[in-house]
Amino acid sequence: MTQQIPSTEPELAGVRNFRDVGGLPTVDGRRVRHGVLFRSGHLAHATEDDAAFLGSLGLHTIFDFRNAADQKLEGADVELPGVRNVNLPLSDPADGAEFWKMVRDGDLDQLREILADGKGAGRMIASYRMIIKERTAEHSQVLHALAQDSVPALMHCAAGKDRAGLSIAVTLLALGVEREAIIVDYLESNAKHRRYKVRRSGSDASAYSPEVMELLSPLFDARGEYLAAAFETIDETWGGVDTYLEQGLRVTPELRERLRDRLLD
Secondary structure, three states, X not given: OOOOOOOOOOOOOOOOOOEEOOOOEEOOOOEEOOOOEXXXXXXXXXXXXXXXXXXXXXXXXXXXXXXXXXXXHHOOOOOOOOOEEEEOOOOXXXXXXXXXXXXXXXXXXXXXXXHOOOHHHHHHHXXXXXXXXXXXXXXXXXXXXXXXXXXXXXXXXXXXXXXXXXXXXXXXXHHOEOHHHHHHHHHHHHOOOOOOOOOOOOOOHHHHOHHHHHHHHHHHOOOHHHXXXXXXXXXXXXXXXXXXXXXXXXXXXXXXXXXXXXXXX
16 A cells, blocks of 8 residues: 655644645545645644644635534634634534543543443444444535535544544545555554543542553544444445445535545645
């Protein structure tokens, strides 16, 4: 497989997991154009310098996949002059509210009950499958917007790993990017400087003990098995990417070609 062309990555103080997706190879030998598709964690804590950098990218649209609960927790995105902000929640604020409260507040025994013995990873896999099957309208809206006028674009959620990771993956599939290359980009979210900071209510050492962090790791890792489950769901439900795009996301071959013209070299 042809690897991604490395590009200069800025050091952003208040925005985690930012990167340009440019350089990823397609199955027919083209590459995603640099400077047209970006991904990151939320922009609520962007510093003045971060905002200046983001403002220099010439962004047309920012897609925010957080739900209302996420936005209440982290805050609204920094406003960038002339940039359209589109909020498309890919998860329901009520979905798993008790679960995430337990993640923040639960003691060791409670965390063992909800996360041990593969339950944490199983929850993540189920979430990825659900988003692919049930959020077709949102993914359709993103692809139609990109094909029409919404580039350069930045996609983000809270950590920039799961909901944004899936939306980036769907976009890259539509462009014809190799699945292996999509997974390589997805796993970049595991880099230490990109990872979402785990936040728990307790301040003592026990709240962040090695066992607690091990139990929480499936929730905060980017794991190839998660994205593989999303790809399997596409294949099992629609029989492949082409049918998924045409029937699931209403992306015609003509619109797909416009998308490729906008985003590929």
